[in-house]
Amino acid sequence: MQTILDVLMSFSNWLWGVPMLVILVGGSVILTVRLGFVQFRYFPFAMRETFGRIFKKSEGGEGTVTAFQAATAALASAIGASNIVGVPVAIAFGGPGAVFWMWLVALIGAGAKFSEIVLGIKYREKNEDGEYVGGPMYYLTKGIKGNLGKALGFMFSFFLMIEIAPSIAAQSVSVVQTAASINIPNWASGLALALVVGIVIFGGIKRIGKVTEKLVPFMALFYVIGSLAIIIVNISELPNAIALIFKHAFTPMAAAGGFAGAGIAQAMRWGTARGVYSNESGMGTAPIAHATAVTDYPVRQAMWGIFENVVDTLIVCTATALVVLVTGIYQTVPASQAASMPALAFQSLLGKGLGGIIVTGSISLFVLSTVIVIAYYGEKQAEYLFGTRFSKVMRIIYMASIVLGAYGGIEFLYQFLDLLLGLVIIPNMIGLLLLSSEVKELKDEFFNNLSLNKSRSKQ
Template sequence: MKNFEELVASVTNWIWGPPMMLLLLGGGLFLTVRLGFFQFRYLPHVMKETFGKIFVKDDAPGSVTPFQATTSALASTIGAANIVGVPVAIALGGPGAIFWMWVVAMIGMASKYSEVVLGVKYRTKNEEGEWVGGPMHYIEKGLGWKPVAVFFAFFLMIEIVASTMVQSNSLSQTVESSFNIPPLATGIIVLVLVALVTLGGIQRIGSVTEKFIPLMVGIYLVSALIVLGANVTEIPAAFALIFKSAFAPISAAGGFAGAGVAAAIRWGLARGIYSNEAGMGTAPIAHAAAKTEHPAKQGLWGIFEVIVDTLVVCTMTALVVLTSGAWQDVTADKASTMVVTALSNVVGTGIAGTLISICLFFFVLSTVVVIVFYGEKQAEYLFGLKFSKIMRFVYLAAIIAGAVGGLQFIWQFLDLMLAMIVLPNVIALLFLNGEVRELTKDYINRYIKKENKEQEQTHSVGK
């Protein structure tokens, strides 16, 4: 078994090295060019239609509001990785890794936008009258590749089992160390809460996440601002260090072992890709249920997700680690504790540990709620609505198994199965880029140009 696990680990590490980075980064760059650098040229419009309309209700066809669909998708992207993953990237790739994380985020916006657009275009209603969609639908209907769609759905359905276990385990271990609560008790609490939310379907999930996500992000950002406030004079130097070490090797200092440019690029790209999930195909499953009058309009919320997850939350984590000096004080093998260390220097160990534990609890809980929904939709696509209800109980059981550390060998397959869903999704996005381009042109002509024309007329009247 050990040799088999080592083989799986080596194959997975190779896949998630240059091959997957080339696919995701190259695919995102291709889509960026094909869409005429949409995410950059129309960024003010994107901000106006997302940040500016968070509380606006939409009467267009759909099951949940655009913001609820977005917070549901964000629930699976904003999580423990934002607190733990960024410090690990800095520890192994140096501060320059953050620059490359920004690069992959800006390019990844095109991928996330494209998959959300296609998710809405090819969505359909299920037996319960809910809108459902995702890569399995646009791969089958848009390309006629039913076997590939089944391949995607099957591996995502199975991957959610392992992902749920890993999330549950990370939470139970954190809660046990901070509050001395047994892992089994944590697992049972999470199971009950997840069951109560998921039983209500996407509408209840959307209703919960639209309140939950802003709250938990707010708590974390306030914690980060406390550290930045105490180290405000170091912020300019932190930004300078990020840009400088992105293109030049950085020497060892304190607990930091040093890193070259190649390491900065490798860890920055990997962290960015894992963080915002652009190209992974999960977000369009949530966005397919959104009330929207145009696929591209909902696609703007995909860009919004990347901004919030990577450019805001991950950047705040990076600044906390860099301005506090935690990246030099803590060795790479303990990089996951850097944020707690930075906060401890300001508010004390007890308060810091409690705050970060609370954030992790909310992050993991919201992630599990949403990925269980994702898994159910794959089961529904493959075997029907009744089977999806059965899979719900499988996922709930996985919460308990993960909390107590059971079936750890399954975790070895997590990244490998993730690669199995990224591959068909990104290939489908590339083949369907023409449809995304046409829908984008249509949106620009019908909405953006019309809006600009109205503004010009108003301006002329004002004169």
């Protein structure tokens, strides 16, 4: 048995090296070029349609929740505890230059996320409860004809449904360990998290949307404002921190203090992986949330995908990175303890009490939002595969995963998280590339009509 586990772990480690980077980053580059660099060319338009319309109701079209609620639901999944603890790990092993590659992947990956959302809206449908549902399982099966489409759709849906359980348990551990630092028992924090999650997800996507549209902006602002306070106090170090990011993206960095040094390959590897994990571009999860949105055109909703990469990676992850760099904490804390860097940086300015509360509170909110949404994602896979009745059974299983994770009862499943996630990503990226011509056609049609309407309004 142990031999089988060792083989699976070795395969997982290999898969998440060069192969997965080629599949995700290489695939995203192909999509970006095929779509005429849509996320760069139409970036101002995307920001007007998203940041500029946050407080406006969705107008026209059909859907279950507002465009903003769908976007915050997708963001709730992407913005997790790893935005706080994962970024310093990338810096510890890849150096400051890893941040540059993290930014680059967020921008390039927006091409994949744009494609996912366009297809998610195009191929969505109504379920038995009258709610809009969609995602890769629908556009793979309906968009790619024959057995290939069915196989890819089943593979994506089945492995995502399974992957969600240990993923939720792993998220639960973050809250439990954080709560334990202020003497809250594991069982109490685990049950509390399960109760809150249950109350939200049993209300369906409408309740999830109402919660995330309030929770996500608050938790992101709460953490970013705290980070800005650290950066402002160390403002004299900011130019040097930014210079380090760009310089060591292309040149090695020597060891200094507790920092062991890093080469260019390490900066690329850790920064790329951090960017991919951070914004979930190409993973196929975002369109599950976006398929529920009230929108008049797939491309308009896809602008929110570009917005998500900006918020998740270019704002939240960058806030963490700059906190770690301007305080110099990455040079004093060994790589094995990199996850503690943000907390130590906050405590250096605000003291152990307030600094600890900000980091602890942020991690708890980030985890709560993530668990709420990924439980919904898993439920939709169960619904697609086995119907709405079975999807409600999966709700119970996912809530049980929270409690089991708190007690540490399924640690062995964590070993398979990366492998399962790889088996989710591969069919989705294959589908995005095969269906890229449909995405391009919808994109061209939308912007051509937009230009035509503008020219008519000027006459």
